[in-house]
Amino acid sequence: MTSFQIALMIAAVALGTMLTRFLPFFVFSGKKPVPKYVEYLGKALTGAALGLLVVYGFKNVNVLAGTHGLPELISLVIIVLLHVWKRNMLLSIAAGTGLYMLLVNFVFV
Amino acid sequence: MNVKLKALKAAFPRTIPIMTGFLFLGAAYGIYARTSGLSAAAPILMAAVVFAGSMEFVAVDMLRGAFDPLNAFLMAIMVNARHLFYGMAMLDKYGKSGKKRWYLIFGLCDESFSINCTAEIPEDVDRGWFYFWVTALNQLYWVSGAALGALAGSFIHIELPGLDFVMTALLLVIFVENWLKERSHLSSIVGLAAALVCLLIFGSDSFIIPSMAVILILLTMLRKPIEKAMGETKS
Structure with missing residues (x-):
C-alpha cells in the first residue's frame, strides 16, 4: 500500500470507531x-x-491444546484473590502479569 | 486551588494502573507495527486518532494486506461496538461536561470508561475536569507507549513472552473492583455468562456482536429484578 492508502485505511478505522462513540450522544441528546x-x-x-x-x-x-489454559487459570485465581485481599489495582495487575510471564517462560515451556 | 489542577490531582492516581498497562501494551503494539513493515508514523498516528487498543492491533494486521477501507471501517464498528454501551452509560455524566464532552466522547475507550463510570469523585472536585484528565492522561500514555515501541522497534528486537497478559489482568481487575462495589451482581453475571457462551459457540473472532445482542436481551428481560436489586440500599 502507498502512504496515501495507509492514511485512508487509518481514517476508515478512526471513522468506524468514532461512530460507535458518538452515536449514542447524537441519538439521545437534545431537549427531550x-x-x-x-x-x-x-x-x-x-x-x-x-x-x-x-x-x-x-x-x-485454548483449553484443548498447548498448556490447556493452566497459566491463565492460575493467574486469574491469584489476581482475584490478591485483589479482594489488597484492593490495589496496580499491585494486582503487576503481580498477575509477572506471575503469568514466569509461568509461560519457565514452568509451562 | 485551581479547578483544573485539583481535578488533575484527583484523576492522576486513578490512571496509574492504566499508565503501566498502556505503556507496555502501547510499546508492544508499536513494535508489532514496525515488525509488520509499517513506518513509525503509522502506529503513532493511529494511536492518536483511533485510540482503541484492540482495534489498532487488528488494523496493523489489515494494513499488511490489501487496500480495503470499507472492510476496515466495518471491522472497526464491529470490534468497537461495545462503545455504544459506554456512550449510553455516560450520556448523563458526559452530557453535563460542557464543550469538553466532545473530547470525552472521542476518547471513550474501555479504560477511560471504566474509570469514569465507577470513580467516586470527591464532592469538591469538578466532575467534567476529572473526566477530562482521565481521558487525556490515558491517551497520553497510549500514544507515548506506541511511540516508544515504534521507535525502539526500528533497531532492537524485544522478546518478552506473556507481557500481553497485562491487558487481560487489567480488564480482570477492573471487573473485580466493580464487582466489589456494585449492589447487584446480576448484570455482571449476565455479561460473563453471555460472553462465555457466545465465545464457545461463535469463536474468538466473532463472539462480540452476538454477546452484545444476548446481553441486551437478557438485561431487558431481567429489568425488574435488576432495577429492584440496584435500588436497594447496601446493607
Missing part, C-alpha cells in the same frame, strides 16, 4: 428526556460490559 429504558440500560450495562471485557481478555485461551 432520555427514555427510562435507556436510562436503565445505561446503569445496568456497566457490570455486563465489564464481564464481556473479561471474557474478551481470555478469548484466545
Whole structure:
C-alpha cells in the first residue's frame, strides 16, 4: 500500500470507531428526556460490559491444546484473590502479569 | 486551588494502573507495527486518532494486506461496538461536561470508561475536569507507549513472552473492583455468562456482536429484578 492508502485505511478505522462513540450522544441528546429504558440500560450495562471485557481478555485461551489454559487459570485465581485481599489495582495487575510471564517462560515451556 | 489542577490531582492516581498497562501494551503494539513493515508514523498516528487498543492491533494486521477501507471501517464498528454501551452509560455524566464532552466522547475507550463510570469523585472536585484528565492522561500514555515501541522497534528486537497478559489482568481487575462495589451482581453475571457462551459457540473472532445482542436481551428481560436489586440500599 502507498502512504496515501495507509492514511485512508487509518481514517476508515478512526471513522468506524468514532461512530460507535458518538452515536449514542447524537441519538439521545437534545431537549427531550432520555427514555427510562435507556436510562436503565445505561446503569445496568456497566457490570455486563465489564464481564464481556473479561471474557474478551481470555478469548484466545485454548483449553484443548498447548498448556490447556493452566497459566491463565492460575493467574486469574491469584489476581482475584490478591485483589479482594489488597484492593490495589496496580499491585494486582503487576503481580498477575509477572506471575503469568514466569509461568509461560519457565514452568509451562 | 485551581479547578483544573485539583481535578488533575484527583484523576492522576486513578490512571496509574492504566499508565503501566498502556505503556507496555502501547510499546508492544508499536513494535508489532514496525515488525509488520509499517513506518513509525503509522502506529503513532493511529494511536492518536483511533485510540482503541484492540482495534489498532487488528488494523496493523489489515494494513499488511490489501487496500480495503470499507472492510476496515466495518471491522472497526464491529470490534468497537461495545462503545455504544459506554456512550449510553455516560450520556448523563458526559452530557453535563460542557464543550469538553466532545473530547470525552472521542476518547471513550474501555479504560477511560471504566474509570469514569465507577470513580467516586470527591464532592469538591469538578466532575467534567476529572473526566477530562482521565481521558487525556490515558491517551497520553497510549500514544507515548506506541511511540516508544515504534521507535525502539526500528533497531532492537524485544522478546518478552506473556507481557500481553497485562491487558487481560487489567480488564480482570477492573471487573473485580466493580464487582466489589456494585449492589447487584446480576448484570455482571449476565455479561460473563453471555460472553462465555457466545465465545464457545461463535469463536474468538466473532463472539462480540452476538454477546452484545444476548446481553441486551437478557438485561431487558431481567429489568425488574435488576432495577429492584440496584435500588436497594447496601446493607
